[in-house]
Amino acid sequence: MHDRTGWERTGPQAPVRIVHLGLGAFARAHLLWYTQRANEAGGAEQWGVAAFTGRSAAAAETLARQDGRYTLLVRSPEGDAATTVDALVAVHDGADGDAWREYLRRPEVGVVTLTVTEAGYRRTPNGTLDRHDPEVAGDVARLRSGGAAVTAPGRLVDGLRARRSAGTGPIAVVSLDNLPDNGRVVRGVTLDLAEAVDESLARWIDEHVAFVSTMVDRITPAAVESDRAVVRRLTGREDRSPVVTEPFTEWVLQGEFPAGRPRWEAAGARVVDDLEPYERRKLWLLNAGHSLLAYQGLARGLRTVAEAFADPGCRADLEALWSEAADVLPLDVEEATAALRSRFANARIEHRLEQIAQDGSQKLPVRILSVAQERAVAGLPVGRAGAGVLAAWIDHLAAVDPAVSDPAAAALAARLRGRGSSARAALVLHALAPDLAWSDVYARHVAERLAVRPPTPPPPPGGPARK
Template sequence: MSLPVLSRAADARPAAPVRILHVGVGNFFRAHQAWYTDQAPDAADWGIAAFTGRSAAIADALAPQDGLYTLLTRGADGDEATVIASLSAVHAAADHSAWLGYWRSPALALVTLTITEAGYLRAVDGAVDLADARIAADVAALTGGGAPTTAPGRLIAGLAARRDAGLGPVTLVPCDNLPSNGRALRDVVTSLAAAVDGTLVDWIGENVSFATTMVDRITPATTDEHRAAVGALLGRADASPVPTEPFSEWIIQGDFPAGRPAWEQAGARLVADVEPFEHRKLALLNGSHSLLAYAAPILGHETVADAIADPRCLAWVEEWWDAAVPHIALPAAELAAYRAALLERYRNPRIRHLLAQIAYDGSQKLPIRTLPTVLAEVAAGRVGPGSLRPVAAWLLHLRGAGAPVHDVAADSVTALAAGDLREAAVRVLGLLDEGLGGREDVVEALLAAAADLAR
């Protein structure tokens, strides 16, 4: 006997008026920003129109469910199922007319993004990469009346439509693991605007705010087991539930001239400076995740929980944290508590967080998650395996050890890692920072860490 499908008539409140646009309808967004909006006391006033990043699959899955889905919170002692109603509309990325229509609405106040580090398409100077073929195609589309396909291009199209409609302020809220992600997004957007329509740059300066955020919630991929669990708990069929952990954190800095939901009453923190919290999370959580993603599969582990149960992997994580902590400007007691909380989260056996999934796009992630600690330790005169082990594990990963390589720069980075190991180490270190590859002590420490991993 089939279960009834989720519907607003039976399972949730009516769709709220759309005041938020979102790009990237992945599981993380649905466990994080959409959940905070749903849990805010004024949720009935703040609907989200969410657009997919590339594939239309999630839009197709949620359409028969009125945009509803179940958040399956997996604690160590059991599951909790919550129907999330904040998505008032879900569109495929290709629905460009709908995208522009929302930008032309006076009600629009916020645009949030979860597009991953790779989605910003930045050049080395932080501006948009105009040499990238996808950006070049968007410039042609934007200047010729076509529809752009990248996230930066879609934002420029929307901002131009809002300006041309004579409408006012909007806040862009990036929710990806980039340091100072608000500034990073501003640099990408304004540089692309300058390439497309110089007059748009001034309008953006007067009407667009760029919030900075730090986001955290472990959210694995959805499986049939999660669908079955939701069916058993709710008696409803959900084609796309979202499994997640009990822990969630959202730190927000910025101005919201057109308003925002009362996210702080759902647990978000509004602060004057995100940077210390961002540094803590990128170094301790994301840095250790990348270490495990590249090192633990070499030992045969598939998930974070499997890896952290291995004393060898646990020791590597603690060693990495010991290297990172001296460079984070937060009280020692808070950092110790955060480390303990991370271990509790990693050990949750009901969160099947795949290491191979975390390993994607290391070329984009290591410069942000790992390199700052490596450089800080080298500057402090401490050159050893503690800080360099994540880089050594990534080097071996690129050479075929552990999880398969899935990287936006796969061809170039695997070429750098090929051949003689010492020469490869020099090239990979040089890719991360040109000064590192020329230091014999750093190369030797990296090779020692690689030998330890390969034992």
């Protein structure tokens, strides 16, 4: 038996009503925190979460030793505050297909949530499911023969098929990833894969499953040994899986929940009719700012967001980037950018640039290039600051192993080697933003920054943290 000393629950455990895929730090700082706060606010129903790891079983094994409980360490400039999160009532290896299907069969389970990152949806550049992806093709074959899936879309299809067979009614699927209209994205890849397996299942999903779009925001760097030492000092317990996060958090949702949901509003979440303005504000200010600081900061030998934000050159480019986005944002940005300046300057949150820099080919189209596209539609100059971020990513791609840091860009990286600035700019625009490829002005802005940018040094020792 595992030693759970200090982690035993003193009250009744909430029943599992939410099933989550992707047991990372962000989900535990965001979804589980909101769910716990909703439970604490009272109500007729308590909502417990059963979570499955994305790939490795290690996170599930560690949390199982603590009965699913862990410490959330909220780190502000003034100090640290530690709270215990209890909403996670079951943890499983993501490969446990039997447990996944069993939960989805239950009528009391009303919500499935995901944090799998942009690359996890296995999409082609035009947004459809990549059926040529070997694991996607493998999932189709496995599901046709009754086997367990391994990709996120495949696991959704697997679980929803079990729910249809059990006759337990409608359910909501909620993405918590940094993609615009993420509910539509998840719906699209799920239906694409279901159609490849069983057209009648695809029709059932279309009629009985609600796909909810959300905007999520809470900076959550990977915890390190010194964080565990802080938790020991504050709580007197040994936590092998604490989560470090910032005080700020935001969650905005759009969509229906046919089988109910927690009262997340009790923790400050908002349910709106139009999510798009909130998505754009977050993607074009926070996420775009992170990408700029990551690629330009790493080029200067810096390691964290706070260090890059303190660099005068990075800061000037960041303010220019925010100005370009503000011109085409429907919401007022003054309050948001003021909050971001404070958040980025919080040196006690060691948000590592290596972590942010991963999978740039998946992130930059929605964080950077979409702003240029929107400016062009509005009749505005496409923007030099955004072009500078794209140039910084191109240089970064040449300095790292793309097979590790950005697998989707590995073939593109090979094509860029040995080419001049103008050719590299054109190739990247054709690959990531065909709508902008016609813009000689934007390509020239990118090439100009490539021509003057110093080479990016190798990344610091130690592997990048998973986001």
